Amino acid sequence: MKADLHIHTTYSDGVFSVKEVVKFAEKEGLTHISITDHDTLSGTLEALTMKTSLTIIPGIELSTYHQDESIHILGYFPKHANFSLLQNFLAEQQKKRYTRALQILERLANLGITLDINKISNVDSISRGTIAEMIIESGYNYTKQEIFDKFLGNHAPAYIPSTKFPTQEGINLLKSCGAIPVLAHPVNIKKTPIEEFIKMGVMGIEAIYPINKQEQTQEYIKLADKYNLIITAGSDFHQFNDYKHGDIGKTVLKRRRLEKFLKVLNER
Template identity: 30%
Template structure:
């Protein structure tokens, strides 16, 4: 595949220059619809060489990823998509190669966020159930495993299964929207606190889709600067929810602040239209990210 990048992290393995790398994917351990083995098969079929598994607020899929990577032809970078909050704004941060030990500040934040997500989901279902035929058991039926991180997508899938809405998009545009009377907030750390915790856990922090106008709103520059000061390593510029103007603005910010530029599909299987490999990260950038990690967590190689 040509020359290889200089990173020797994870047992001396090098990254081929022609490697196709997607740093943002989800499995059934959060709100994806593909199990980890299915995700690896789909990645191989999409012509990918490496993916990051970045389920929401959990490392529960890492053991499956380590096992599924063997013989798959696809390497897996263990990661998390960490949820953060700034006022009413939801901010997501990709955390790669963190120490998964339960004693870290990051683990404590994730545990608190997951517990809050579950309480929030139950409260929203209770509210929705007063007006629509859906209950908590319907949501539980959408979970792939007991340790799946519960979120609004699972409520959406329950609503679809019960015929209340046509699909996830309709659920998020209506009943599950922040403006909906059924909406309930949940705990998440401040974005700069989350970045600091990721770095302290030996990982690298990447601002995920920070300019998306399709979500609650774009991350303001002053907040991005606080995240940068806290140790942000990169910005996910290449994402389907960023238009050309937003990508150029983010590239300029990254260059001015010495941040790396990544790309990812934000793949959720059948849960979203995003396709594996539609946005990629260069091997040189991944090599630089791996070199910044200080934990003992390693890439899962085929």
């Protein structure tokens, strides 16, 4: 038994379709996966309809903010979960993201970057990263970093601030839907001690993550054990050979910890 519990698809900022991701996971010999696209359930719900040897654990990666820092909360659902409350919330968030994206595209047009508006209409989780990829795909000769520096970064001319959803509310929302909220990639959190999110009610920590140093992984495992939290692992797969994330099936939760995770999930 081994699980990769943090995977993205084209429904958010991943490069591969759900079908492709499932094939990759099968090839890697995984037994369980969770598709955790940003702020959408579409990928995970599609995976649940597929015929596969894998056990699909419904999941999501919720975008929240705390102390003006982006905090991602992974949510894992039992199969009997009622998704309607979360779907209603996500639909409202998607409308806000789409409106923001249109405003960014308008500013980009004024700066000489013209993009096809229709390309964002079918994206569930439109972000600045998605728009940066559109700029590159449209033939403009910039790297992704150059696009953020010149156009989309926090102080750049096409920047429009996003609606900031508080982390505490995100944790509460996931719990109200029957999900297990897990703090994603704590290695990326710089402003807030991990214990503060534990006080907010996260039930787990993504302690095993591809860019961790060994001592960081041990620190997160020790913290999870201290507070009797679930330990999860995930590649945060977006595409292959991605230095910011991992390759699918290479950062996994093994039998003992996976069984504990599944036990808690099935008791929700």
